[in-house]
Amino acid sequence: MDDTPHEAWARICRRLRAELGEDVFTSWFGRLELDRLAEPIAYLSVPTKFLKSWIQSHYTDRLAAVVGTEFSGIKQIVVDVRSSSRPGGTRSVRASDYLRAVPLDGMQGSQEGAVSRPSDPRAEAYASDAHKQGTPHAHESKDVESLGGSPLDKRLNFNNFLVGRSNQLAHAAAQRVGTASAGEPLLYNPLYIHASVGLGKTHLLQAIAHAASDVKRRVIYLTAEKFMYGFVSALKAQTAIAFKEKLRAIDVLVIDDVQFLQGKSIQQEFCHTLNSLIDARRQIVIAADRPPSELESLDERVRSRLAGGLCVEMGPLDEALRIKILEARITAARQIHPNFTVPPAVVSYVASVIETNGRDLDGAINRLLAHTSLTGAVLTVETAETAIRDLVRTREPKRVKIEDIQKLVATHFNVSKADILSSRRTANVVRPRQIAMYLAKVLTLRSLPEIGRRFGGRDHTTVLHAVRKIEALSSSDGNLHEEIELLKRMLLD
Known part of the structure; x- marks a missing residue:
């Protein structure tokens, strides 16, 4: 060469x-x-x-x-x-x-394009940074070892959390946990809250931390990244035992975005910490973007422990709640811009077309404020439509679950879900299985190894072969293409 x-x-x-x-x-x-x-x-x-x-x-x-x-x-x-x-x-x-x-x-690498790709690069970057020689983050390690936790936002408390049908149960459970005094029986332990992005998980978790601190309970709020960084830093500094003892001496442990928890040793320590705190009757509150059963990257023992408490979902914001959020944001904006006025018709329009999450509603108010302050024009439904057009186009698609795909494909092709997950190689089972794998690849954010595990523990190369096979057949077979498009519509509607 x-x-x-x-x-x-x-x-x-x-x-x-x-x-x-x-x-x-x-x-x-x-x-x-x-x-x-x-x-x-x-x-x-x-x-x-x-x-x-x-x-x-x-x-x-x-x-x-x-x-x-x-x-x-x-x-x-x-x-x-x-x-x-x-x-x-x-x-x-x-x-x-x-x-x-x-x-x-x-x-830049798509979510399923990687072979043996770990679940979350951000979590890996933290672990890698913690082990780099000559790391400049010595002060961060000291903060973690003293269990200072992640910073809390004073604005994220129960007083300004807006309640609607979609989050009423989660709010009630969070408030009960956060305001409980030391010595009270733990009704919900662990409390597990899951929802898509921008629906208020972090607000509730920080509100719990604030409330628990107000009643003199020892509480620490950590993101999954902060937990990993603290544990890895303690290992490097040979202070892991002290780190564990300090963590298990608190009254309330609050961990956000647990779906980013990566690494076998870190997950083992997390599981030990859960067990120790629960056995000692200390409160644990966890948040993630999906229920415990769908956290494929986590060890089975961790998922089982998380599912053993109260698991609450925060659903999509209903229109009435979206209007309440918009009105609250407008009121806050008026404190800085007294002349900012949004007609009720515009508020109703924005609430009706932005169905994604609270962050997009914040973005809509920012755009309306910029439009009026920079142009001096009066807000109408027509001008609002122009101002928030990009937010309307980027609605969050429905989240499709692999289990739903397997059930629908099995029903459609008159086979059982057990057949699809089995090792049977007959033609009437292989093709539906390949189609289900293909749909899991294109309709979910799961990686190839994760999809393989959900299809009977298959290797990622098997999934990749199935995806390429169906792509090739679909491009040459019009009937198969229409059949797959029908399945997609049924799953996304």
Whole structure:
């Protein structure tokens, strides 16, 4: 091969970045270096044992396959931890060098495009940052070790939480938990609240933290990222035991966005913490964007423990609640802009066309305020329609569940759901199974490995084969194409 090892490594980095996405590539491969080649082995290195362990556990096969395509004589890779000082004159090829040198426009990595892609790159980035040598976040580690928790917003309390049919139960349960005094029986433990983005989960959790603090209970509010960063930092600083003891000494533990919790050791510690606090009759409050049964990335023991308490869903905002939210935002805006006036007809129009979440309603008020303050024009339904057009076009699609896909496909093709999940290879089962996998890929945000697990523990390559098979057949078979489009409409309506 005429290419130098540097050029071949550059292609390997570009391919990994395209397949895994920029966030995952930067988190786990940005400091991976090619040290030397000694056929049939390629010797790579990373700066920490944590990165070495993670790459070996999750990416060895994938990495070996990609390296083997560029270096024909390489059949195996070895990842070592490099020392902080190298022999004089040596310079390995770092993967991150090619992030700067070779921009890949339009290749940011879709949610199912990655092979063996972990569930959430943001959580991985935190874990990776915590293990980088010479990390500049020493003050953050001290804050976490002292259990300062994530910052609370004073505005997010029960007094200004707007209640409607969709969140009434969640609000009542949260208020009961937050205002309970020390020594009262724990009615709902753990309390698990789930909802889509922008529906008020974080507001309720912070309101619980404020209320619990007001009645002199020891409370800590953490995002899943903060919990992971604190645990990883404690491991690095060899203060893990103290970290665990301090965490288990509190009265109320509030954790937000638990769907981002990643890593086997972190999940094990989280499960131990749950068990310890529940056994000690301490209150736990958890929030996520889906029910416990759908947190495929979490260990089964964690999901079971979370489902054992009170699980409450906050549904989509009904129109009456959307109007209440808009009116509250308008009142708040008038404190700064006294002349800001929104006619009732405009409020009703905005509430009727923006059905997504509270953040989009905030965005609508900001656009209306900008329109009136910058142009001086009077707000009408017509001008409001122009001002919020982008928000109306970006309505959140219905969230489709893999279980719904499996049930519908099974019914449509007159087979059972058990058949689809089984290992049967008969034609009347294989095709519906492939169609169900294809629909799960295009209608959900689940990764290929997650879809494979939900279809009887199959490998991600099986799912990828099914997706490509149905795509090819659908493009050449008009009847199959119409059948799949019908299934999509039935699932999305």
